[in-house]
Structures are given as C-alpha cells and as structure tokens.
Amino acid sequence: MSVIDPIPRIETRRLALRAPCMSDATRLALLANDFDIARMTTRMPYPYRQEDAEAFLGRMETLDHAREAAFVIEHEDEGAIGVIALHPSDSFAPEIGYWLGRAYWGRGFATEAAAAVLAWTKSRWGRRALVSGHFADNPASGRVLEKAGFLYTGEVLPRHSEARGEPARTRMMVWLA
Ligand SMILES: CC(C)(COP(=O)(O)OP(=O)(O)OC[C@H]1O[C@@H](n2cnc3c(N)ncnc32)[C@H](O)[C@@H]1OP(=O)(O)O)[C@@H](O)C(=O)NCCC(=O)NCCS
Known part of the structure; x- marks a missing residue:
C-alpha cells in the first residue's frame, strides 16, 4: 500500500x-446485472453476479492509491447508483471508467460525477492527464467525456469487451488538466 491519501468523500450538488x-456488493450486483451496461465496458462480465461484485470490491480494498482510485456514486435519496474509477492503462496516463444503473441514466449524474473526479484528480491526486475510450456505439459516454473536457485523439482501437465476448471499435479520448 502507498502512503497516498485514501479515497476521500466528495460531495457534489446531488451526489x-x-x-x-464490501457491503455495497448486493446493491452493485443488482444494478450492474444489465447487458446494456456491461456491453459498454471492457471488463464487466454479463451476467454480473454477487460474486463478481464481491471480487471487484475485494480488489478495491487493496488498491494502491497512488495508481488507482474508485468511488461509489451515491444519490442523496437512492443510495448507490453506480461506480466511477481511475485505473492504470497501457497509455501514458490513467484511464477513467464509469457506469450507472439504468434507472439513473439521462439526468446528468455521470457528467456531475466525472467533473468532481476530474477536479479531485487535478487538485488532490496530482495527475494532469487522463485517457478514456468509449465504444463507437456508445455516443452517450462520448458526450459525458466531451462535457467533462475530454477531446478525441482521432485514434480508434479495437478493444475487447468481456460481456460482448469480442472486440469493439473504441474511440480514444484524452483530458489535460
Ligand atoms: C454512459 C452513461 C454513464 C451515461 O450516464 P448519464 O448519467 O446518463 O450521462 P449524462 O446524463 O451525464 O450525459 C449523457 C449525455 O449523452 C447524451 N446522449 C444520451 N444518449 C445519446 C445518444 N444515443 N447519442 C448521443 N448522445 C446521447 C445525453 O443527451 C447527454 O448529453 P447532453 O447533456 O448534451 O444532452 C450511462 O448511460 C451508463 O452507465 N451506460 C452504461 C455503461 C457505460 O457506457 N459506461 C461508460 C463506458 S465508456
């Protein structure tokens, strides 16, 4: 473990x-067991079972906070509604990823969470760059990233999707603080 600060609590307007x-496992498994969520991510399996949530949360307990960060996104009335995380990538900077339960799409929550994580990335985590990639058939995520300040690099890569069981065209983006 590093001596970097642990994951803080970050408050936004609604989140x-x-x-x-580990006590998030049942709620996260319930929300994430949705093919339309998993197929838009590289790593999430479908079906997404309690044990998948527990494996994810187990990994999160031993994170090296200098290299990785993960936050549960909580709504003031609804409790946990999704996850947003920063992972090491093959590229020059960490990669941001996120998902929300379907019932919470379309209300600006992903954009609100991403903006808060980017502010923390810059001010507390000490990183000035992030990358991200969204599958070409997921324009909503591209829009979230654009609104948060990411730009398209022009690179389009095939990246494997665990839930699809095959690669998907992925539009790469970059954010510079
Ligand atoms: C992608 C996801 C996180 C978006 O969350 P959200 O809270 O609905 O996002 P926001 O409301 O903040 O913003 C969505 C934006 O996409 C736009 N959008 C939605 N569907 C769209 C579509 N089919 N085409 C183009 N834009 C679309 C919305 O209009 C909105 O943009 P606007 O504010 O300019 O109108 C959510 O749908 C999700 O969890 N999807 C499954 C997992 C996933 O895709 N994760 C990201 C992997 S890269």
Whole structure:
C-alpha cells in the first residue's frame, strides 16, 4: 500500500462519491446485472453476479492509491447508483471508467460525477492527464467525456469487451488538466 491519501468523500450538488466497501456488493450486483451496461465496458462480465461484485470490491480494498482510485456514486435519496474509477492503462496516463444503473441514466449524474473526479484528480491526486475510450456505439459516454473536457485523439482501437465476448471499435479520448 502507498502512503497516498485514501479515497476521500466528495460531495457534489446531488451526489456523494465515496470509497467502495464490501457491503455495497448486493446493491452493485443488482444494478450492474444489465447487458446494456456491461456491453459498454471492457471488463464487466454479463451476467454480473454477487460474486463478481464481491471480487471487484475485494480488489478495491487493496488498491494502491497512488495508481488507482474508485468511488461509489451515491444519490442523496437512492443510495448507490453506480461506480466511477481511475485505473492504470497501457497509455501514458490513467484511464477513467464509469457506469450507472439504468434507472439513473439521462439526468446528468455521470457528467456531475466525472467533473468532481476530474477536479479531485487535478487538485488532490496530482495527475494532469487522463485517457478514456468509449465504444463507437456508445455516443452517450462520448458526450459525458466531451462535457467533462475530454477531446478525441482521432485514434480508434479495437478493444475487447468481456460481456460482448469480442472486440469493439473504441474511440480514444484524452483530458489535460
Ligand atoms: C454512459 C452513461 C454513464 C451515461 O450516464 P448519464 O448519467 O446518463 O450521462 P449524462 O446524463 O451525464 O450525459 C449523457 C449525455 O449523452 C447524451 N446522449 C444520451 N444518449 C445519446 C445518444 N444515443 N447519442 C448521443 N448522445 C446521447 C445525453 O443527451 C447527454 O448529453 P447532453 O447533456 O448534451 O444532452 C450511462 O448511460 C451508463 O452507465 N451506460 C452504461 C455503461 C457505460 O457506457 N459506461 C461508460 C463506458 S465508456
């Protein structure tokens, strides 16, 4: 473990971002067991079972906070509604990824969470660059990233999707603080 600060609680207008814990497993498994979520990500399996949530949360408990960060996105009335995370990537900077339960799409929550995580990335985590990639058939995520300040690099890569069981065209983006 590094001596970097642990995951803080970050408050936004409607949300709180906080460190994941094992007691989130049942709620996250319920929300994430949706092919239309998993197929837009590289790593999430479908079906997404309780044990998948527990494996994810187990990994989050031993994160090296200098290299990786993950937040549960909590809504003030609804409790946990999704996850946003920063992972090491093959590229020059960490990669941001996120998902929300379907019931919470279309209300600006992903944009609100991403903006807060980018502010923390710059001010507290000490990183000035992030990358991200969204599958070409997921324009909503591209829009979230654009609104948060990411730009398209022009690079389009085939990246494997665990849930699809095959690669998908992925439009790469970059954010510079
Ligand atoms: C992608 C996802 C996180 C978006 O969350 P959200 O809270 O609905 O996003 P926001 O409301 O903040 O913003 C969505 C934007 O996409 C736009 N959008 C939605 N569907 C769209 C579509 N089919 N084409 C183009 N834009 C679309 C919305 O209009 C909105 O943009 P606007 O504010 O300019 O109108 C959510 O749909 C999700 O969890 N999807 C499954 C997992 C996933 O895709 N993760 C990202 C992997 S890269």
